[in-house]
Amino acid sequence: MNKALISPLINYMTEKNMVDDFSDPISYSVTNEIVSFTASGGGLPTSLAINKPYYFQPKNTLDHTRSKIKALEVVSTTFQTVFENGTNNVSSDDVFARIMLYIVNGDDSILIQTPLKSLLGISYGGFARKLYQVDLSDVIWQKCYIEILDDSVISAGEGIKLNVYYDKKDVTV
Numbered sequence: 001m002n003k004a005l006i007s008p009l010i011n012y013m014t015e016k017n018m019v020d021d022f023s024d025p026i027s028y029s030v031t032n033e034i035v036s037f038t039a040s041g042g043g044l045p046t047s048l049a050i051n052k053p054y055y056f057q058p059k060n061t062l063d064h065t066r067s068k069i070k071a072l073e074v075v076s077t078t079f080q081t082v083f084e085n086g087t088n089n090v091s092s093d094d095v096f097a098r099i100m101l102y103i104v105n106g107d108d109s110i111l112i113q114t115p116l117k118s119l120l121g122i123s124y125g126g127f128a129r130k131l132y133q134v135d136l137s138d139v140i141w142q143k144c145y146i147e148i149l150d151d152s153v154i155s156a157g158e159g160i161k162l163n164v165y166y167d168k169k170d171v172t173v
Contacts, residue, residue: 026133031164034085034159034160034161035054037154052147052148053145054147056145057142064106064141065169069136069164072164073163075163076093078093087159089161090153090158091154092153096115097115098115098148099147100147101145102144103134103136103144104145105138105140111139112136116146137169
């Protein structure tokens with residue numbers, strides 16, 4: 001391998017912020033979003049229904065003026081079966097293929113549309129995970145949502161948990 005060719009290319013891409021140093025942390029902060037599903041019908045915002053948007057609650061920490069989202073991860077049933085609020089994680093990781101995530105900006109443009117299955121952290125040797133890395137600085141969190149494509153494998157009392165890794169922006173008041 002010709003190091004004279006590779007090193008300048010890596011240096012150039014690092015200087016232009018096209019790549020990060022692999023030893024840098026993904027982000028300096030993390031928060032989570034838990035969506036719990038209730039019985040079908042009833043008109044509640046969390047009632048089970050297909051093709052219905054389940055919007056995330058506003059979070060000051062994820063406000064586009066205050067943070068830059070660096071990675072997203074759906075919590076696998078392998079890592080956590082019951083969430084902090086008492087909600088059971090969905091019955092199996094296969095369910096995540098039937099739920100779509102939409103990340104939206106201030107212009108109502110969809111920046112990311114992906115099945116939650118793509119956000120499952122890939123474990124390496126049990127101690128490190130590869131996450132779905134992004135570089136988003138104009139997200140309006142309360143406009144972001146998930147949508148269930150098939151609710152036959154989800155029960156009332158189950159839910160999903162999404163970890164959101166972010167860096168705080170320097171905010172001048």
